[in-house]
Amino acid sequence: MADPLAALSAAITMAGTGIATAWAEKVVGGATVGAMAEKPELFGRGLILMVLPETIVVFGLVIALQLLSKVAAP
Numbered sequence: 001m002a003d004p005l006a007a008l009s010a011a012i013t014m015a016g017t018g019i020a021t022a023w024a025e026k027v028v029g030g031a032t033v034g035a036m037a038e039k040p041e042l043f044g045r046g047l048i049l050m051v052l053p054e055t056i057v058v059f060g061l062v063i064a065l066q067l068l069s070k071v072a073a074p
Helices: 004-038 040-051 054-069
Strands: none
Touching: 004 040, 004 054
16 A cells, blocks of 8 residues: 555646646647648648647656656656
């Protein structure tokens, strides 16, 4: 069973990364849709830019799992 403080830390980590990703998606999404409305050929680049903020959540998940498994980061 996980330490309650480690579980709370993991929850805060996931909440923070979720909020950061939502904010980044809002900013990047608006700019990407505006750019694609003017130049439809930018769809590929816009798609890549929309996927990049999702890495924030992946990193947060890795950190949360490390907190829960008590693996010390170097």
